[in-house]
Amino acid sequence: MLSFKQFLTEARMAPLYHATNERAALNILNDNKFKAVTMQKSTLLHQQTKIGKNASSDSLYGVSLTRNLKLAKGFGYIIFVLDQQKLAQNYKIKPFNYWNSDASLDPFDPTDEKSNVARISDRLSYAGEKNSNEYEEFVYGDIKNAKKYITKVLMQNGMNKNPIKLHNIPVEYF
Secondary structure (H helix, E strand, O other), X not given: OOOHHHHHHHHHHOOEEEXXXXXXXXXXXXXXXXXXXXXXXXXXXXXXXXXXXXXXXXXHEEEEEEOOHHHHHOOOOEEEEEOHHHHHHHOOXXXXXXXXXXXXXXXXXXXXXXXXXXXXXXXXXXXXXXXXXXXXXXXXXXXXXXXXXXXXXXXXOOOOOHHHHOOOXXXXXX
């Protein structure tokens, strides 16, 4: 049986997944950057209250990742597999539950003990399941030097992997 410390270490060694479409995947590789395009709606009101109405909208956008490969496959037919340990050396990775039932808590507030746990929502999820958890991890802002963190790319069977292989990144089909 793993100790708690071993469990935490192992959890942080697991890969992270970012699913997308072909055009966006090529943009990520060509720009060498995961652009902050996801806004976490449940923190919007709390962020504006906490840091003022003139808060930069950039602070509300980031890159959405998941620890669940099966879930990633439902969000896109190209999946980037990222090295979580390397990413954590340069970016703060925070657990987040988009369907969080308590929008007043800020999951990015390190002073709030309850906010550091991705809680399961009591709302209906996008998949129509009650109490779903998408195993989401979130990074505020862009992730630059993306290729440094990408270990491989997963693609649906039958897709042309040549444009991605040009970037010297291993490609596998699912």
